[in-house]
Amino acid sequence: MLTVVKVGGNIIDDEKKLASFIEIFASIDGDKILVHGGGKVASAIGAQLGLVPDYIDGRRVTDAETLKLVTMVYAGLINKNIVACLQAKGCNAIGLTGADANIIQAVKRPVKDVDYGFVGDVNEAGVATKSLSMLLNAGLIPVVAPLTHDGNGTMLNTNADTIAQELAKAICKVMDVQLVYGFEKDGVLKDARDNNSVINKITVADFDRLKNDGTINGGMLPKLQNACAAIEYGVSKVIIGNALHLPELINGTAGTQIV
Amino acid sequence: MLTVVKVGGNIIDDEKKLASFIEIFASIDGDKILVHGGGKVASAIGAQLGLVPDYIDGRRVTDAETLKLVTMVYAGLINKNIVACLQAKGCNAIGLTGADANIIQAVKRPVKDVDYGFVGDVNEAGVATKSLSMLLNAGLIPVVAPLTHDGNGTMLNTNADTIAQELAKAICKVMDVQLVYGFEKDGVLKDARDNNSVINKITVADFDRLKNDGTINGGMLPKLQNACAAIEYGVSKVIIGNALHLPELINGTAGTQIV
Numbered sequence: 001m002l003t004v005v006k007v008g009g010n011i012i013d014d015e016k017k018l019a020s021f022i023e024i025f026a027s028i029d030g031d032k033i034l035v036h037g038g039g040k041v042a043s044a045i046g047a048q049l050g051l052v053p054d055y056i057d058g059r060r061v062t063d064a065e066t067l068k069l070v071t072m073v074y075a076g077l078i079n080k081n082i083v084a085c086l087q088a089k090g091c092n093a094i095g096l097t098g099a100d101a102n103i104i105q106a107v108k109r110p111v112k113d114v115d116y117g118f119v120g121d122v123n124e125a126g127v128a129t130k131s132l133s134m135l136l137n138a139g140l141i142p143v144v145a146p147l148t149h150d151g152n153g154t155m156l157n158t159n160a161d162t163i164a165q166e167l168a169k170a171i172c173k174v175m176d177v178q179l180v181y182g183f184e185k186d187g188v189l190k191d192a193r194d195n196n197s198v199i200n201k202i203t204v205a206d207f208d209r210l211k212n213d214g215t216i217n218g219g220m221l222p223k224l225q226n227a228c229a230a231i232e233y234g235v236s237k238v239i240i241g242n243a244l245h246l247p248e249l250i251n252g253t254a255g256t257q258i259v
Numbered sequence: 260m261l262t263v264v265k266v267g268g269n270i271i272d273d274e275k276k277l278a279s280f281i282e283i284f285a286s287i288d289g290d291k292i293l294v295h296g297g298g299k300v301a302s303a304i305g306a307q308l309g310l311v312p313d314y315i316d317g318r319r320v321t322d323a324e325t326l327k328l329v330t331m332v333y334a335g336l337i338n339k340n341i342v343a344c345l346q347a348k349g350c351n352a353i354g355l356t357g358a359d360a361n362i363i364q365a366v367k368r369p370v371k372d373v374d375y376g377f378v379g380d381v382n383e384a385g386v387a388t389k390s391l392s393m394l395l396n397a398g399l400i401p402v403v404a405p406l407t408h409d410g411n412g413t414m415l416n417t418n419a420d421t422i423a424q425e426l427a428k429a430i431c432k433v434m435d436v437q438l439v440y441g442f443e444k445d446g447v448l449k450d451a452r453d454n455n456s457v458i459n460k461i462t463v464a465d466f467d468r469l470k471n472d473g474t475i476n477g478g479m480l481p482k483l484q485n486a487c488a489a490i491e492y493g494v495s496k497v498i499i500g501n502a503l504h505l506p507e508l509i510n511g512t513a514g515t516q517i518v
Contacts (some may be wrong), residue, residue, distance in 0.1 A: 013422075028288055045331075048308050068336055072304075076335020077327055080406070080414055084358040088412035094360045099343040101353045134397050138390075140360055141476075145340065153347035239319055 001236070002031040002136065002171060003250060005180045006164035007243050008104075009037045012078060017244065021182075024246045026089035031136045031175075033167060034093075035144045036082060037160040042073040062117040062157040070157050071097075074145040082108030083143050091124045098122070099155060101131040104163065106148035106156050120148040120156025122163065124233070127170035158192065165226050169233040177235050179225065180250065182243025187256035188220055201257045204228045227258040260435045260495070261290040261395065264511065265423035265481035266502050267442045268296045270492065271337060280441075281341065283505045285348035289504075290395045290434075292426060293352075294403045295341060296419040301332040302486035321376040321416040329416050333404040342402050353399045357381070357407030358414060360390040363422065367417050379407040379415025381422065383492070386429035424485050428492040436494050439509065440482065441502025447479055457500075460516045463487045486517040 005025060011017045025034060039060075043053060046069045054061040062070065079095040086093035098104030098120070104127055107119025126148070135142055144167070146160035161181065168179040186196035202210065205226050210216045216224055227238035241248075241255020248254035264284060272277045284293060297484030298319075302312060305328050314322040322327065338354040343443065345352035357379070363386055365379025385407070394401055403426070405419035427438040446457035461469065464486050469475045475483055488495035500507075500514020507513035 019333060045308075049304075050307070071339050072331035074335070074337035075339045076331035076333070080330050080334045080356055080358055081412075083356075084414050085410040085412040087358055087361050087408060087411060092361060093358075095356070095358070097339055097342075097354070099339055099346055099352075100353070102351060103345050138393050138397075140390075149343040149346060153340075153344040155343050203346075229429075 001176045001178060002033065003028065003178050003180060004033045004035065004164055004168045004171070005182060005246065006035045006160055007037070008160075008183045010184045011038050011182070011243050012036055012038045013040045018082075019085065021243055021246075022085045023089060026086055026091040026141045028246060028250060033132075033142045033144060034082070035146070035160050035164040035167065036078060037146055038078040045069065045073055056114050056116070057181050059116065061115070062119050064118070067118040067155060067157060071147060071155050072145055074147055079143060079145040086141065086143065088097055091141050093143045094135060095145065097145045097155065098158070098163075101135070102129065103128045103131055103144075104148045104158075104166070105141075105151050106158055108154070108156060108169050109148055118154065118156050120150065121159040122148055122166050124166050124170035127166055129170050129174050132171060133174060134169070161223070161226065165230055168230055168235045169243060172234040172236070178237040178239065178250070179227075179230055180234050180239045180246065181227075181243075182241065182246060182249070185242065186245070186254065187241040188216065188224065190215060192218070198254075199256050201259065203259055204231055223242065224258065231258060260437060261292065261430060262287065262437050262439060263292045263294065263423055263427045263430070264439045264441060264505065265294045265419055266296070267419075268299050268445045270441065271295055271297045271501050272299045272479050277341075278344065280502055280505075281344045282351070283350060283503065285345055285350040287353075287505060291402045292403060294405070294419050294423040294426065295337060296405055297333050297337040300337060303331050304328065304332055315373050315375070318375065320371060320374070321378050323377070326377040326414060326416060330406060330414050333406055338402060338404040345400065345402065350400055351398055352402045353394060354402045354404065356414065357417070357422075360387065360394070362387050362390055362401075362403075362409050363417075363425070365417055365461045367409055367413070367415060377413065377415050379409065379417040381407055381417055381425050383407070383425050383429035384424055388429050388433050391426070391430060392433060420482070420485065424489055427489055427494045431493040435500065437496040437509070438486075438489055438494050439498045439500075439505065440486075441500065441505060441508070443514065444501065445504070446500040447475065447483065449474060451477070460514050460518065462518055463490055483517065490517060
């Protein structure tokens, strides 16, 4: 079983939480891939560089300067610090973007109404499962920054949730895969204000009902839509929950399991 | 035969020269590793970030902020752009620092008279030849940024010439290795003012004579000392010359061959 873990920005931004997470991630058994974000760190360094973020309908536009920024911050600063810290815990990590070993090729998002700039849309056909399997078989732990490339020499900015999902969908054709979305909440909540109201298990069949009765709404909707899509593609299990409870998420005693 | 190529800052800094170099590097046959610098790009971005470089006796000190800067610029911006461009030329590049797959572990330089900060001293014992061989055997082309790690979670800044040399010295124990130092001049010159006075071949035995009669002096002395040390360690050939004449350097029709 390969475990693909996405860890979100709120952990990456916080030195202590990141150190705890790295220790926990290093300790989990079996083949594993870590996908990380880092938007807040990029924004802070962008501000130091005098870059003014450009948003269209709440989505950040990746112009040429922003592409340089995220390539520096995601693939350099954040990725290498995670890799060095994992190495210190005896975990033989290797930091990658989509360009490295051509693991994820993407298509620059076509300009329709909006030009999002250097943003890469990816699907499971762009994932080099053979290269990833080779690295995993060699005992390496890929640590993937949220960047892809277009195959013509240009890096592209791609959402980390999407990368985790597409990696899981592609690799599940050749091995069993479970996908963990680690974030700051304990799971999918019955009552968004009550962190103790975690729904332990949601089947793909349940999802429509929970959506229709309004239990699942807001930002959780696309997360669960993606989770259900991954299950339908053949991913064994998707787990949503607190990144710092990773072993409990994997053994089923915490978080929300989507099956 | 594995070819380890170091490409210097004057190529990295110049978009057109870099594009030419990448095309040439992609075209050379056999196993290969590229080691790149990038100090000028780092200095420019450091200036944008308001970092004031600190030099002691002409050597830059790597304080905590400078370490962040070089990790971003070397491992992120420069490394990933080279990798993406090599991929576009059909060369299955994988960008690495010393932390990735633990390929180069270094020791933070001890503080004697001077504290150089987060600078890593490396020797061939710190090089993971097994991991590098595995990547090469899988058909991957390592592109190595001038960064190492200390094994305790900290990245370290290491000179690119040194990294190229230590990689060559370590890997030559398991396969034939030639080491190419690509820079802006055509080779070791008899007359430093005359780019047509390239010395085609220098043996380790010649070196003392050329040093004593003053033919080799200044900045070329440490380069050739390192080259001779590499030969004595078992590297087949060291070649010094114009990075943009890489095929001619390798086939012996340009540059200075140290044997």
